Amino acid sequence: MRVAIAGAGLAGLACAKYLADAGHIPMVYEAREVLGGKVAAWQDEDGDWYETGLHIFFGAYTNMLRLFRELGIEDRLQWKSHALIFNQPEEPGTYSRFDFPDLPAPLNGIAAILGNNDMLSWPEKISFGLGLVPAMLRGQQYVEACDRYSWTEWLRLHNIPERVNDEVFIAMSKALNFINPDEISATVVLTALNRFLQEKNGSRMAFLDGAPPQRLCRPLLDHIRARGGMVRLNTPLRQIHLHRDGSVASFRMAGSGAAETEDVVADAYVSALPVDPLKQLLPQPWKAMPCFARLSGLRGVPVINLHLWFDRKLTDIDHLLFSRSSLLSVYADMSNTCKGYADPHRSMLELIFAPARDWIGRSDAAIIAATMEELVTLFPMHFSGADQARLRKYKVVKTPLSVYKTTPGCEQLRPDQETPVPNFFLAGDYTSQRYLASMEGAVLSGRLCAEAVERCRERLPDTAGSQPSQPGSGQR
Numbered sequence: 293m294r295v296a297i298a299g300a301g302l303a304g305l306a307c308a309k310y311l312a313d314a315g316h317i318p319m320v321y322e323a324r325e326v327l328g329g330k331v332a333a334w335q336d337e338d339g340d341w342y343e344t345g346l347h348i349f350f351g352a353y354t355n356m357l358r359l360f361r362e363l364g365i366e367d368r369l370q371w372k373s374h375a376l377i378f379n380q381p382e383e384p385g386t387y388s389r390f391d392f393p394d395l396p397a398p399l400n401g402i403a404a405i406l407g408n409n410d411m412l413s414w415p416e417k418i419s420f421g422l423g424l425v426p427a428m429l430r431g432q433q434y435v436e437a438c439d440r441y442s443w444t445e446w447l448r449l450h451n452i453p454e455r456v457n458d459e460v461f462i463a464m465s466k467a468l469n470f471i472n473p474d475e476i477s478a479t480v481v482l483t484a485l486n487r488f489l490q491e492k493n494g495s496r497m498a499f500l501d502g503a504p505p506q507r508l509c510r511p512l513l514d515h516i517r518a519r520g521g522m523v524r525l526n527t528p529l530r531q532i533h534l535h536r537d538g539s540v541a542s543f544r545m546a547g548s549g550a551a552e553t554e555d556v557v558a559d560a561y562v563s564a565l566p567v568d569p570l571k572q573l574l575p576q577p578w579k580a581m582p583c584f585a586r587l588s589g590l591r592g593v594p595v596i597n598l599h600l601w602f603d604r605k606l607t608d609i610d611h612l613l614f615s616r617s618s619l620l621s622v623y624a625d626m627s628n629t630c631k632g633y634a635d636p637h638r639s640m641l642e643l644i645f646a647p648a649r650d651w652i653g654r655s656d657a658a659i660i661a662a663t664m665e666e667l668v669t670l671f672p673m674h675f676s677g678a679d680q681a682r683l684r685k686y687k688v689v690k691t692p693l694s695v696y697k698t699t700p701g702c703e704q705l706r707p708d709q710e711t712p713v714p715n716f717f718l719a720g721d722y723t724s725q726r727y728l729a730s731m732e733g734a735v736l737s738g739r740l741c742a743e744a745v746e747r748c749r750e751r752l753p754d755t756a757g758s759q760p761s762q763p764g765s766g767q768r
């Protein structure tokens with residue numbers, strides 16, 4: 293079967309990989325000049341990389357780890373010590389750690405929580421631990437039923453002090469979905485906590501050893517091509533053409549010239565687009581179908597990713613850090629954490645600026661000035677006195693509509709990979725799978741989508757006799 297896939301983020305590339313493995317011919321069309329979607333990255337004039345987002349891989353990412361194994365690139369994941377590390381706003385320049393000892397789950401998680409006395413008091417630990425009991429006993433069913441509540445509402449329901457939010461969950465909520473605990477669905481935080489507490493290495497983190505388009509997307513591309521598939525950049529899907537019965541007749545793609553278009557005919561069609569552009573491309577006759585109508589409730593959340601190159605080392609910590617400050621979320625000194633960005637003498641901080649709603653429209657200079665003010669409180673020793681650290685250069689990458697905003701009630705809006713249209717399928721982190729909006733969710737959705745195409749083979753309209761597009765043409 294020839295399968296046309298629009299979008300070369302992790303979902304589209306994973307879908308193409310698993311289709312190619314099953315003996316089909318995936319034809320991937322990406323709008324932009326770079327692979328990876330939300331893991332895309334570029335090189336500046338000095339050859340330094342800057343990225344759409346600071347990306348962390350977790351031990352709980354079963355599908356992603358399987359993908360690395362299948363591609364033979366497991367050594368590209370740089371695993372860090374099993375810990376969560378937070379800045380201490382009350383004691384600038386210091387850190388508080390949750391260290392997970394080498395014990396089976398959930399003992400290692402419990403020991404990590406009990407062992408940290410900087411952030412939570414004993415009564416807070418006990419009330420929080422009791423609140424988590426239903427999630428641990430009743431599992432995913434309970435976790436999904438909590439999608440009615442925001443995380444703050446869930447804490448109140450369980451009489452857990454508000455201070456637990458201030459100390460831990462503002463940072464965690466911003467890291468998970470770039471929003472605050474009064475907005476995020478309780479399901480999202482409970483899903484993460486469940487994975488972290490139930491799997492020994494669930495919360496262990498790894499950094500990729502370089503830029504994702506080169507170190508992860510490129511091997512996917514090579515794998516797809518080696519099995520007869522193709523991936524074409526700079527080719528946005530413009531329109532979905534339908535047969536009279538409402539099934540897809542072709543994908544109309546933008547051609548190489550400004551006014552040119554190309555109709556791609558295939559046996560099955562996949563949207564691996566983010567939810568916002570997909571909504572704009574839905575053909576009129578589909579809009580009333582419940583699974584597509586529900587998409588109107590899903591919308592990308594704004595986020596800003598920052599890169600700051602300094603003239604000296606600010607920290608030697610080789611790990612992700614939770615800033616616990618009002619504008620920033622998580623950050624890392626990539627000169628320590630990532631082999632491909634290593635610099636023994638100078639720091640490159642990559643930081644996530646969130647929530648970004650009030651900042652996404654502001655100038656890069658204003659965003660950097662506000663960030664520097666927060667960094668002064670995080671690293672006072674480097675930004676006071678006569679010999680202060682100097683910012684050499686910076687890059688700001690704004691994503692106005694990133695992953696879908698996981699507010700209460702969103703779970704039931706997420707569509708299956710199989711749609712009521714017989715030859716049209718969906719992949720993407722927003723589609724229904726248990727890993728929410730993440731790289732793991734994107735990869736899993738791609739595999740589930742490939743499986744759905746295979747499963748629905750019998751119901752696909754017969755495209756014999758229609759003019760096939762040439763998989764080889766325009767191949768890159």
Ligand SMILES: Cc1cc2nc3c(=O)[nH]c(=O)nc-3n(C[C@H](O)[C@H](O)[C@H](O)COP(=O)(O)OP(=O)(O)OC[C@H]3O[C@@H](n4cnc5c(N)ncnc54)[C@H](O)[C@@H]3O)c2cc1C
Binds near residue numbers: 344
């Ligand atoms: C700042 C930031 C930090 C993040 N940190 C983490 C993290 O630490 N850990 C984690 O697991 N996840 C993280 N994520 C989330 C993760 O990046 C995403 O969940 C995942 O990459 C989404 O993959 P996707 O394939 O579903 O969508 P996308 O990556 O958005 O891919 C969709 C693709 O479709 C293309 N496209 C759009 N319109 C068209 C069109 N008309 N025709 C053809 N192509 C089109 C896009 O250009 C894009 O390449 C982060 C995201 C951001 C933004």
